[in-house]
Amino acid sequence: MNKIKDTTTETDILNAAKRIFQHKGMVGARMQEIADEAGINKALLHYYFRSKQLLFEAVFKMAFSMLAPQLNEVMNADTSLFEKIRSFSNNYISFVIKHPYLPNFVIQELNRNPEFVQNLIAEKNFPNIVKFKKQVNDKVAEGNIRHIKAEQLFINIMALNIFPFIGAPLLKGFTNVNDITYQQLMEDRKTEVADFIINAIKI
Amino acid sequence: MNKIKDTTTETDILNAAKRIFQHKGMVGARMQEIADEAGINKALLHYYFRSKQLLFEAVFKMAFSMLAPQLNEVMNADTSLFEKIRSFSNNYISFVIKHPYLPNFVIQELNRNPEFVQNLIAEKNFPNIVKFKKQVNDKVAEGNIRHIKAEQLFINIMALNIFPFIGAPLLKGFTNVNDITYQQLMEDRKTEVADFIINAIKI
DNA sequence: ACATTTGTTAACCATTTGGTTAAACTATAT
DNA sequence: ATATAGTTTAACCAAATGGTTAACAAATGT
Numbered sequence: 001m002n003k004i005k006d007t008t009t010e011t012d013i014l015n016a017a018k019r020i021f022q023h024k025g026m027v028g029a030r031m032q033e034i035a036d037e038a039g040i041n042k043a044l045l046h047y048y049f050r051s052k053q054l055l056f057e058a059v060f061k062m063a064f065s066m067l068a069p070q071l072n073e074v075m076n077a078d079t080s081l082f083e084k085i086r087s088f089s090n091n092y093i094s095f096v097i098k099h100p101y102l103p104n105f106v107i108q109e110l111n112r113n114p115e116f117v118q119n120l121i122a123e124k125n126f127p128n129i130v131k132f133k134k135q136v137n138d139k140v141a142e143g144n145i146r147h148i149k150a151e152q153l154f155i156n157i158m159a160l161n162i163f164p165f166i167g168a169p170l171l172k173g174f175t176n177v178n179d180i181t182y183q184q185l186m187e188d189r190k191t192e193v194a195d196f197i198i199n200a201i202k203i
Numbered sequence: 204m205n206k207i208k209d210t211t212t213e214t215d216i217l218n219a220a221k222r223i224f225q226h227k228g229m230v231g232a233r234m235q236e237i238a239d240e241a242g243i244n245k246a247l248l249h250y251y252f253r254s255k256q257l258l259f260e261a262v263f264k265m266a267f268s269m270l271a272p273q274l275n276e277v278m279n280a281d282t283s284l285f286e287k288i289r290s291f292s293n294n295y296i297s298f299v300i301k302h303p304y305l306p307n308f309v310i311q312e313l314n315r316n317p318e319f320v321q322n323l324i325a326e327k328n329f330p331n332i333v334k335f336k337k338q339v340n341d342k343v344a345e346g347n348i349r350h351i352k353a354e355q356l357f358i359n360i361m362a363l364n365i366f367p368f369i370g371a372p373l374l375k376g377f378t379n380v381n382d383i384t385y386q387q388l389m390e391d392r393k394t395e396v397a398d399f400i401i402n403a404i405k406i
Numbered sequence: 407a408c409a410t411t412t413g414t415t416a417a418c419c420a421t422t423t424g425g426t427t428a429a430a431c432t433a434t435a436t
Numbered sequence: 437a438t439a440t441a442g443t444t445t446a447a448c449c450a451a452a453t454g455g456t457t458a459a460c461a462a463a464t465g466t
Contacts, residue, residue, distance in 0.1 A: 009443080009444090024230075024315075025228075025230070025315075027227075027228070027230045027231040028230040028315070030422085030423070030424090031423075031424060031425085032422090032423080032424090040444075040445090041444060041445050041446080042424090042425090042445095043425085043426080043427090043444075043445065043446085044443080044444060044445080045424095045425095046424085046425060046426080047443075047444080050425095051424080051425080052423095052424065052425090071377070104311075104314050106373070107369060107370055107373060108307075108311055108314075110372040110373055111307050111311075111369070111371075111372060112227075112228075112231070114371075114372040117372050117373065117375070117376040118376075120376065121376055126376075127377055128377075128379070129377055129378050129379060146402065148395075148399075149388075149391075151378045151380065151388055152388065152391070152392070152395055152399075154374075154377070154378060155366075155367050155374055155378070155388070155392075156363055156396075156399060158366065158370060158374065158377075159362045159363050159365075159366035159367060159370070160359055160362050160363065162362075162366060162370065163358075163361065163362035163365060163366040163369075163370075164358050164362060166310060166314070166366075166369065167310055167361060167362070167365065167366075168314075168317075169310075169313040169314060169317040169320050170309070170310060170313055170320065171357075171358055171361065172320070173320040173321075173323065173324055173329075174274070174330055174331075174332055174357070174361075175332050175354045175357060175358070176331070176332060177354065185352075185354055185355065185358070188352075188355070189355070189358075192351075192355055193359075196351075196355075196359060196403045196404075197403070199349065199402065199403045199404070200399045200400070200402045200403035201399075201402070212413080212414090233452085233453070233454090234453075234454060234455085235452090235453080235454090243414080243415090244414060244415050244416080245415095245454085245455085246414075246415065246416085246455085246456080246457090247413080247414060247415080248454095248455095249454085249455065249456080250412095250413075250414080251413095254454080254455080255453095255454065255455090407466100408465100408466085409464100409465090409466085410463100410464080410465080410466100411462105411463085411464075411465090412461100412462080412463070412464085413460105413461080413462070413463085414459105414460080414461075414462090415458105415459085415460075415461090416457105416458100416459090416460100417456105417457085417458090417459105418455105418456080418457075418458100419454105419455085419456075419457095420453100420454095420455090420456100421452105421453085421454090421455105422451105422452085422453075422454100423450100423451085423452075423453090424449105424450100424451090424452100425448105425449085425450090425451105426447105426448080426449075426450100427446105427447085427448075427449095428445105428446100428447095428448100429444105429445085429446090429447100430443100430444080430445075430446100431442105431443080431444070431445090432441100432442080432443070432444090433440100433441090433442080433443090434439105434440080434441080434442090435438100435439090435440075435441095436437100436438085436439080436440095
């Protein structure tokens with residue numbers, strides 16, 4: 001009956017672990033630091049999640065499951081190709097502005113352990129390119145867009161939307177803009193990226 | 204006179220450290236592993252480089268100084284804008300195919316420690332966008348290309364060239380292609396990326 | 407020849423780290 | 437109230453890790 005505290009410890013741990021892991025990565029994170037962040041004893045981490053590896057995997061899958069729906073939108077929505085590109089770019093960039101550590105975290109850990117992707121693919125809701133591919137190939141065949149391989153277009157969409165966040169420190173240095181200006185550039189990209197892509201492929 | 208062995212130990216260490224750091228990152232790398240890789244005693248690492256941090260910085264700057272010339276090409280060459288985009292994409296992708304760990308290493312460590320960019324900017328040969336910016340602005344003013352901010356175009360060029368390597372594990376999963384096919388996609392990008400960009404901005 | 411500097415090693419050290427244990431505390435059921 | 441199952445903690449442990457030391461070996465200068 002008393003639901004005031006409801007989901008406490010386990011979710012406290014997950015949230016604390018999420019913050020620490022996303023900042024410092026699997027190898028850089030410390031169990032003690034996660035315990036402190038969650039306001040509990042270190043032994044409790046092991047009581048709930050057995051090992052650092054298992055705790056990490058729980059956090060990673062949680063992070064990935066936040067990104068997956070965004071990606072599914074490009075691939076499996078029932079809208080036109082151009083509409084997909086516009087809505088994905090807009091939604092994804094809005095989402096990442098709110099969760100700036102997520103993409104780098106996921107990419108980094110997958111580079112550290114590429115085999116883990118197989119693990120993710122097995123899960124339900126793993127994005128799949130089949131439908132998107134057919135849509136692109138049809139549009140090309142109909143002569144509605146320039147000739148381009150669906151995989152290349154897909155990679156381009158991902159690159160233009162994801163990289164500006166992962167490469168932010170470097171790009172800020174190169175372009176010599178401050179944080180505020182860079183944020184504004186990201187805001188502008190919500191529409192600019194889609195325009196750029198569509199111009200690139202339309203006849 | 205006898206130059207057979209020439210530059211041994213110090214460069215042996217640097218090369219070993221480069222391999223280990225690029226695979227495992229600063230936090231994941233172990234001094235013992237670097238010593239083993241270099242075929243020497245761990246104490247020698249400290250004799251030559253004092254601390255893990257200093258050894259890391261030496262390696263990082265070496266890595267960055269391999270990338271910098273590639274980037275300077277987009278920014279400061281005396282060729283036409285389209286020509287720059289073509290030659291950069293071709294050269295950069297060829298380069299990274301040979302050094303696949305480099306971009307991820309640099310990006311990852313800069314995310315871990317963004318302040319370090321200031322350190323790099325101070326070095327000579329740090330790429331600078333000024334000339335590229337003027338070139339883009341002129342072309343826009345002349346009505347030769349679509350209206351686009353130089354910074355956005357620059358970010359797009361970087362994203363399309365760099366991200367496919369950093370995001371490779373993820374992209375391979377999404378597109379469901381094997382390593383060989385993915386390599387072929389990268390080969391194709393040497394020209395496809397430039398075409399894509401030029402189509403996007405030309406009137 | 408020999409003294410001095412430079413390079414290299416084995417052994418050692420203090421600290422950090424992931425993980426464990428046994429006891430204590432809390433809630434719940436009987 | 438009291439046994440039982442679940443939760444939390446302080447103290448502990450072994451292994452790993454970056455770094456140091458002191459002795460030894462190899463060049464180098466005189």
